[in-house]
Amino acid sequence: MIHQLLLGDTIMVASLLAKLRARYPDARIAVILPAALAPLFAGRPWGVEAVPFDPRRVDSLMTVLRRPPPDLALVPGDNRYGWLALAAGARWIVGFDGDRPPYKSWCFDELRPYSNAPAAWTDMVATLIDGPPPTPYRSVDWPSPPASGYPRPEGDYVVLHVGARSPLKLWPEASWRALISALQAAGEQPVLTCGPGENAALEALADLRLRAYPGTLTLIQLRDLLAGARAVICPDNGVGHLARVAGTPTVCLFGPGSALLFGAGGFWSRMPFAALSVDVPCRDQPNLFKRVLPWVRTCERFPPACPRHVCMPGITPADVFAALTELLEEKP
Numbered sequence: 001m002i003h004q005l006l007l008g009d010t011i012m013v014a015s016l017l018a019k020l021r022a023r024y025p026d027a028r029i030a031v032i033l034p035a036a037l038a039p040l041f042a043g044r045p046w047g048v049e050a051v052p053f054d055p056r057r058v059d060s061l062m063t064v065l066r067r068p069p070p071d072l073a074l075v076p077g078d079n080r081y082g083w084l085a086l087a088a089g090a091r092w093i094v095g096f097d098g099d100r101p102p103y104k105s106w107c108f109d110e111l112r113p114y115s116n117a118p119a120a121w122t123d124m125v126a127t128l129i130d131g132p133p134p135t136p137y138r139s140v141d142w143p144s145p146p147a148s149g150y151p152r153p154e155g156d157y158v159v160l161h162v163g164a165r166s167p168l169k170l171w172p173e174a175s176w177r178a179l180i181s182a183l184q185a186a187g188e189q190p191v192l193t194c195g196p197g198e199n200a201a202l203e204a205l206a207d208l209r210l211r212a213y214p215g216t217l218t219l220i221q222l223r224d225l226l227a228g229a230r231a232v233i234c235p236d237n238g239v240g241h242l243a244r245v246a247g248t249p250t251v252c253l254f255g256p257g258s259a260l261l262f263g264a265g266g267f268w269s270r271m272p273f274a275a276l277s278v279d280v281p282c283r284d285q286p287n288l289f290k291r292v293l294p295w296v297r298t299c300e301r302f303p304p305a306c307p308r309h310v311c312m313p314g315i316t317p318a319d320v321f322a323a324l325t326e327l328l329e330e331k332p
Contacts, residue, residue, distance in 0.1 A: 002032040002085055003077045007238030010037050011245055012122040013076045015267040018134035019126045020047040032064055039219050043143030064088055068255035076125050077289055079104035094128050098291040118295045120265025139247035147224030152298045153211050159188040159226060161234035163198025168256050169235040169301055169310050172206045180208060231324055236262060244271045248325040251320055254298035255312035278314035303320040
């Protein structure tokens with residue numbers, strides 16, 4: 001498998017890795033992916049080998065080209081990486097149809113369509129090979145190496161990931177404050193996190209003097225922190241998917257993104273997860289990885305194209321607290 005996807009998308013394509021292992025139990029399976037995400041695969045989920053790749057580095061390219069030619073190459077995202085599969089000597093290259101511009105797909109042996117009916121992307125990705133859907137994910141499927149070198153909170157805690165790469169995915173500061181107050185009144189210990197470069201959202205809550213991790217944790221440390229939490233509350237980003245990998249009850253706030261496309265689907269259905277969103281008319285773009293699907297409803301705008309941001313503010317602290325309470329009551 002070859003891609004340069006972000007954290008959340010990388011986790012969602014795990015459905016295809018699970019299906020590959022079930023269909024080819026003795027095969028050598030490798031995923032060529034961004035170097036920053038390779039540590040997530042140190043525990044060899046489904047026996048997969050991670051190969052770090054940076055398209056801007058010649059030595060990284062040569063590492064891929066010196067590998068044994070694969071019998072099958074799968075490209076779940078941008079079809080430009082099909083050319084890398086061809087250069088690596090792949091005997092059969094499979095990806096999704098409809099990428100733009102068309103020359104990206106000239107090297108493919110087989111192009112498969114996205115679903116014509118509403119579906120989660122994690123389930124659509126698994127259709128790149130034939131066979132029944134993969135067995136739904138269990139936490140033991142994705143082992144993690146031990147994490148160290150950071151101070152883990154004492155006692156029980158709930159992680160609130162307040163940062164987001166897109167300003168339109170940020171939940172209002174007042175909403176976070178109201179939720180924190182409700183959690184503390186219920187005897188919970190809120191712990192704040194954000195990603196690199198997202199410190200402004202965390203600093204706005206600094207006066208609350210809560211335990212906070214300002215984008216300095218490694219991916220392994222972050223997964224360890226999420227795995228030890230009673231629950232995680234976050235915008236629709238990679239942290240929500242990483243929490244599902246850890247099996248931690250997760251409340252995910254969908255603003256511009258589609259809860260249908262990027263929610264649990266069938267593959268993640270065993271993980272305790274709640275997707276919250278409000279219906280807004282401006283979530284109206286039918287795009288998925290440059291493919292146009294009539295049933296898709298998402299929003300890829302950035303300010304100032306969205307002068308009146310209503311999708312995230314429409315999710316209330318009461319809705320989030322109620323969803324969290326329900327998840328914690330259902331957890332085995």
